[in-house]
Amino acid sequence: MTGSGVLAVLAEPDWLAREAAHAGRMRRWTVPHQERKSRGEKHPVLDFLFTYYSHRPGHLERWQPGPGVALAGPAARRFLDRKGYVETADGVVLDPSGFTERKAKTAEFVLGLLSATASRAPRLSCFGLHEWAMVYREPADSVRHGQVPLRLGSAGTDTVVESLEIRCGHFDAFRFFTPPARPRNALEPTRATQVTLEQPGCLHANMDLFKWAYKLDPFVPAELVADCFELAAEIRELDMRASPYDLADLGYPPVRIETPEGRAEYARAQAGFARRATPLRARLIAHCHRLVSPAE
Structure with a gap:
């Protein structure tokens, strides 16, 4: 040194x-x-x-x-x-x-969260239903992305939600569920249970690697932030292709999770993103460890 x-x-x-x-x-x-x-x-x-x-x-x-x-x-x-x-x-x-006490606390939280997430096997059976739950029984004029139509219409979207098990463990997705959709979720994630529930197959947990990287800015190299951002951008495409929205005119063909074939396609893509997120999560864990324990 x-x-x-x-x-x-x-x-x-x-x-x-x-x-x-x-x-x-x-x-x-x-x-x-x-x-x-x-x-x-x-x-x-x-x-x-x-x-x-x-x-x-x-x-x-x-x-x-x-x-x-x-x-x-x-x-x-x-x-x-x-x-x-x-x-x-x-x-x-x-x-x-x-690197203030506040930054140190953020690094410690990120280290704990990502380490806990990395310790679990990925679960690949959610099929992106969180986006469907965000519009379940929602009036048409209140839908989040009102500028694009629902692919199956409101009634068809509600039928999909009612026909499949919703098992979302990501609090920052769950908190946007409509009130009627919340009781349909097999889990009830909260901010307090975030470290307990997040798992490496979750699209949003893998997108959030970008958030955890920039939260420590400027104490994370820009290249690591960029790697996490680009992965988040690709994951977001799958997230919305599997959503109830019709985005074909924008160049996003649907992943039809309402069918067995679509669910299998989603799970394959989800597994691929889980594999790609693994080394990024490991890099962030190692970096946070160096930040909070520089002498080790």
């Missing part, structure tokens, strides 16, 4: 290249979103990444090295205009004092 908490020094050409690559990678998503927003357009699939999740597009584009990395060269001095960076003999680094 050189300097105060510095584990690595990045030469200016190296970190400039990483910064440019990250910004270009994220602008694939942020630029179209900002263009839609300027036109007053809503997108029922992609807006979720910027509305439900609170990480602003400008912050998503912004590269950061994470803790323990010094940025060498004169260009690094512009990082001093950001909150939480200081200059040392090795270069510009994140100020360790910026």
